Every structure is written in structure tokens, then in C-alpha cells.
Amino acid sequence: MLRLLLLAVALTSATGQLDSRTIMQYLQDENMNTLTAYLTATGLDKLLADPGSTAVTLFAPTDQAWNKLPSNIVFSLSTNTTLLKKVLMDHVVNQVVLSQYVRDQDAKTNLNGGAMVFRVYPNGVRYVG
Ligand SMILES: *[C@@H]1O[C@H](CO)[C@@H](O)[C@H](O)[C@H]1NC(C)=O
Numbered sequence: 001m002l003r004l005l006l007l008a009v010a011l012t013s014a015t016g017q018l019d020s021r022t023i024m025q026y027l028q029d030e031n032m033n034t035l036t037a038y039l040t041a042t043g044l045d046k047l048l049a050d051p052g053s054t055a056v057t058l059f060a061p062t063d064q065a066w067n068k069l070p071s072n073i074v075f076s077l078s079t080n081t082t083l084l085k086k087v088l089m090d091h092v093v094n095q096v097v098l099s100q101y102v103r104d105q106d107a108k109t110n111l112n113g114g115a116m117v118f119r120v121y122p123n124g125v126r127y128v129g
Pocket residue numbers: 080082083086
């Protein structure tokens with residue numbers, strides 16, 4: 001359920017030639033404030049702020065997507081760091097995923113060992129849990 005956060009942006013740490021910013025810098029520049037705060041609260045920001053870290057891709061829910069969550073879920077996330085970290089790790093894969101190479105129904109394994117299944121739509125790539 002929580003992985004059905006649409007409006008996610010795929011950010012990879014290995015876009016070096018295209019964009020020298022780290023994922024954390026990008027999130028801050030794009031004012032993705034909820035995600036930035038959550039990543040910082042769980043310590044996952046260190047993984048995403050390190051330009052030398054292994055290649056990871058973060059499927060970054062926008063503030064709009066977070067704002068669509070029911071208030072009881074927002075409450076659970078903001079009071080339970082263990083849960084928050086688990087949810088965030090559902091959105092990170094340990095490899096580079098470039099949206100132009102994703103095919104419909106492709107699956108990747110997230111940092112919790114679960115599957116992320118991608119759907120390709122005319123207006124972009126989205127994924128479901
Ligand atoms: C926090 O979330 C974890 C992971 O879902 C869960 O096991 C734990 O029971 C939760 N703690 C509280 C106080 O709700």
C-alpha cells in the first residue's frame with residue numbers, strides 16, 4: 001500500500017556525467033522536503049549523500065505524493081522510525097535503474113528484499129509494490 005506512491009522520481013547516484021549532484025542535493029534543490037526530512041531522520045541520507053557510495057537508485061516520492069497519504073499513516077511514519085526506514089528502503093534499489101531502459105512489468109529487488117514491479121505508461125514509468 002505504501003509503495004503505491006505515484007509521482008515518484010527515479011534518482012540514481014550514478015548519473016555522474018549528467019548531473020554531478022548527489023541524490024540528497026537534488027532533493028534539496030527540488031524542495032522535496034518531506035522526503036529529505038524522512039531520510040535524514042532515519043540516517044539513510046548518509047547513503048544518498050555520499051558521491052562515492054555504490055550505485056543506488058531512489059524512487060523518490062514527491063511532497064504531493066506524501067500529502068496524499070491518510071493521516072493515520074503519516075502519524076505512524078512520523079512516530080515510528082523503524083517503520084519509516086522500512087518504507088523508505090522499499091523505495092531504494094541497489095543498482096542503477098534508468099527509466100528509459102525500464103520495460104513494462106520489469107521487477108527489481110529493493111533494499112528490504114521485496115519486489116518493485118514497474119509499469120510503463122505513455123507519460124512515464126511508475127511502479128507498484
Ligand atoms: C514500529 O514499526 C515496526 C515495523 O513495522 C513494528 O514492528 C513495530 O511494532 C512498530 N512500533 C510501534 C511502537 O508501533
